[in-house]
Amino acid sequence: MFVPVGNIGGVNDWDGPESVLAGKPIAAAEELRxxxxxxxxxxxxxxxxxxxxxxxxxxxxxxxxxxxxxxxSSLAGRPVLDLAYPFGLSDQxxxxxxxxxxxxxxxxDSRRQAATASRSPACPSAARRAGRPSxxxxxxxxxxxxxxxxxxxxxxxxxxxxxWRS
Ligand SMILES: [Zn+2]
Numbered sequence: 001m002f003v004p005v006g007n008i009g010g011v012n013d014w015d016g017p018e019s020v021l022a023g024k025p026i027a028a029a030e031e032l033r034x035x036x037x038x039x040x041x042x043x044x045x046x047x048x049x050x051x052x053x054x055x056x057x058x059x060x061x062x063x064x065x066x067x068x069x070x071x072x073s074s075l076a077g078r079p080v081l082d083l084a085y086p087f088g089l090s091d092q093x094x095x096x097x098x099x100x101x102x103x104x105x106x107x108x109d110s111r112r113q114a115a116t117a118s119r120s121p122a123c124p125s126a127a128r129r130a131g132r133p134s135x136x137x138x139x140x141x142x143x144x145x146x147x148x149x150x151x152x153x154x155x156x157x158x159x160x161x162x163x164w165r166s
Contacts, residue, residue: 002046002084002107003032005068008075014050014086014124029075036076044082045072045103052087053094055122061094065101081105088112 007013009028015021027035035041047053048064048071056064065083072080081104085094088109098106 001027001035001041002044002082003027003072004046004048004050004086005071006047006049008032012050033075033077042082043072043076043080044084045069045080046084047086049123050086051123052089053085053097054089054091058093058097062097062101065097065103069101069103083107085109087116089116 004014004026007026010026012021012024012026032043036043045065045068048068051064053061053065069080069083079102081102083098083103083105084107085098088107089112090098090106090108095106
């Protein structure tokens with residue numbers, strides 16, 4: 001499951017009031033540790049804060065990507081190598097920084113990417129004020145190529161994708 005690391009034990013503070021996910025609790029550290037230890041779940045990064053990484057200054061973006069990976073790896077007790085970009089949004093600089101931080105694979109949302117251009121909110125406080133398009137399809141990218149995520153998604157509970165606690 002993809003974990004917004006800075007929100008562990010907190011709530012979804014990035015989706016606007018139009019979203020049913022707004023305010024939903026995020027699993028706590030003990031729950032994530034137990035899930036990973038049980039072998040059924042693999043923990044992957046969803047960034048540190050739920051920010052549009054494209055909009056962050058490069059040093060801040062790199063620091064967040066690295067911190068998210070380090071914290072989650074420590075929690076999981078093994079290296080965390082996968083990432084889902086917050087909002088599914090990335091660009092060339094974001095992908096290069098994800099690679100540099102040591103991620104081997106990252107998931108993007110190509111439809112949202114096309115819909116938002118560069119107008120997406122940078123961080124949760126901005127996300128609460130701005131409406132965002134609903135409905136999206138996902139694609140999976142290594143830093144350089146993309147293919148469909150549909151099959152991978154089918155087997156995963158939607159709540160699990162972002163580390164929701166039911
Ligand atoms: Zn997200």
